[in-house]
Amino acid sequence: MSLRLSTVILPYLRWNEGGRSAWTRAEQLGFHTGYTYDHLSWRTFRDGPWFGAIPTLTAAATATERLRLGTLVTSPNFRHPVTLAKELISLDDISGGRISLGIGAGGTGFDATALGQDPWTPRERADRFAEFVPLLDRLLTEDSVSYEGDFYSAHEARNIPGCVQRPRLPFAVAATGPRGLKLAARHGQAWVTTGDPKLFENGTPEQSVEAIRGQVEKLTDACVALGRDVQTLDKVLLTGFTPDRSRPLESLDAFVDFAGRHQELGFTDIVIHWPIPDSDFAADQKVFEQIAMEAPAQLR
Secondary structure (H helix, E strand, O other), X not given: OOOEEEEEOOOOOOHXXXXXXXXXXXXXXXXOEEXXXXXXOOHHHOOOOOXXXXXXXXXXXXXXXXXXXXXXXXXXXXXXXXXXXXXXXXXXXXXXXXXXXXXXXXXXXXXXXXXXXXXXXXXXXXXXXXXXXXXXXXXXXXXXXXXXXXXOXXXXXXXXXXXXXXXXXXXXXXXXXXXXXXXXXXXXXXXXXXXXXXXXXXXXXXXXXXXXXXXXXXXXXXXXXXOOOHHHOEEEEEOOOOOOOOHHHOOHHHHHHHHXXXXXXXXXXXXXXXXOOOOOOOOOHHHHHHHHHHHHHHOO
16 A cells, blocks of 8 residues: 655634645645644743634635645544534534544643643543543534533534534544553544654663564554454554654655655655745655655656
8 A cells, every 4th residue: 555645734824824824735735534633722922923723724625626634633632523523524514524633632731721721731631531522422423412521511502414424524533642542443534643752861762763664563453452453443643743844745765764664664754844035844855745746656
């Protein structure tokens, strides 16, 4: 299977001052999917412009025709399954069935405290995630849902007519721990990883590949335990968070080498960040576009 190449466009540009043009250019370049982050603010971008993921994707849906669109990733930090389901069904309709939902347990960044709550512990994040995903699954596939859980409730929540994509839009579940991998195996159409964060500062690319190989093996075990063929689950690598950092975007050859090593691990999708000057995602736009246009053919 050919390796699909996608991009993530951070929502920091005003729509009429570079935002629209990035999304339309992503389609022209032939990317499979254009993703954006679903955060209220994020790291070094906190004190600058940052727009909402759902409105951004809605605008992108009206500005493009073929490009798939999605979040990498949405989390329970400030989302509720009932309201999120309604927005996703609307977005899936507006886009003509081009939406994928990247979803993860969330972290301890700004999103975790923006609503005034204390950050959840790792266990509580996992507990909430384990309840959030199955409920969202039901809300996107059933006309009416009532549910009473430890963290989330729904009372005759209506979602008619449902998703354009049937039985619902795809979930790309970001996970590396056993409970998250089980959710990916049970509910995901794709699995997402950024690699092993412990290796980012001082690890080597070789150590990263081996760590990711171990994650794939654990995902396989989770699928086997549920009687699912792991080959039916797409595997997505969001780049920029391994020890390689931005080096794969320095040249076409560097990227093909990087992507090829991960394709051998079974990855079906590689996601690269749209270049942002003076940031961790700075890259030469011409090289980036060359990669977008020429790398997929070399990775068949």
